[in-house]
Amino acid sequence: MPRLLIIEDEDAIRRVLKKILLDEEHNYDIDEAEDGLKGVDLIKKNNYDLVLCDIKMPKMDGLEVLSVCQKLNPELPVIMISGHGDLETAVETMRMGAFDYISKPPDLNRLLNTVRIALDHTQLALENKQLKKKVSRQFEMVGKSEELGRIKSMIDKVAPTEARVLITGQNGTGKELVAHWLHEKSERNKGPFIEVNCAAIPSELIESELFGHVKGAFTSANKDRAGKFEAANGGTIFLDEIGDMSLSAQAKVLRALQENRVQRVGSDKDIKVDVRVIAATNKDLKEEISEKRFREDLYHRLAVIIIHVPSLKDRRADIPELIQHFTEKIAKEQGTKPKVFDPEAISLMEKHNWTGNIRELRNVVERLIILGDHKITKEDVKTFVQIKRT
């Protein structure tokens, strides 16, 4: 039930507003306050979805109420009620962040419309927040190891800058998660995050994938197509497995980095792009350079900051939390109650000779959950994981 607050010193106006709103929607739960001070007090105590607030009031006027609201909850929409002579102030309140204003005496349709739009807006903001939380949970970086702590603080430092980042580490260590957070915690987070797995794209297609092509550029190019760099404009492009990129594509990426311009395959027209590049590799790029498989100039452009994500083997302190995390995730996927790992079972898992890929740990947890009883014991671990002590 939407909760509304009307702050208005004139009794008659308060009554009219309340009546109009309740006639339209019996479901509104409406509180009233006859001055700004009482209004602010109620806002502090309750969770409102919308506030209607008069501008001229004794004790505390509408402008002050609005500025307190903005501090307490910037997402709470405040609709100002303006009387004769304070239209200019009403416009000023919009600049300050009021959702809208209505004039006295209130016009029925305008009032109802404004309230409806403001409440939809609150609902949308709430859904957005929940969606964001869900997405953040999907990309949660779980673990208590010092190594992971260092990575997280690097992300916090580097993300807000425009610096290019090279993320190194073997497969399945969480490089993609790092890239995701570098984008999320940057100013570009409202822009797109485009991921390209360079190893998964055949070398003859990589240039067209990254830079797009024009019709007729090659046999199957039957229409113009934008590439990933253009798609990432205003955001971040994540070039995963960059060590697998062909030398000719590397040359074009280098140009894109130097000039912030790309050319679609088959065209000589420059297209300006504003993209932050984050790259990742499981290869030793220094070795690739010495073998002439990777351009040194590109390496230096990409590796302004290097974040190395150690193998799970080198950050075993993360294992207990990861087990818990995957147990809860799997239970949710299966619609069951999470099973419980015995502390001895966890300790045995910590010592297992893992490949270092976190996906392997997840698979093992899933296997134990499927095959074990409600409580996963040390014996289950010995039977189902084939523990080799390190």
Ligand SMILES: Nc1ncnc2c1ncn2[C@@H]1O[C@H](COP(=O)(O)OP(=O)(O)OP(=O)(O)O)[C@@H](O)[C@H]1O
């Ligand atoms: N710290 C962590 N907490 C929770 N899940 C994690 C963590 N690190 C990695 N994962 C999960 O492990 C899987 C592999 O992670 P990710 O894809 O980020 O690794 P990667 O190094 O990019 O792997 P690849 O090189 O194979 O692409 C993903 O499902 C990811 O969600």
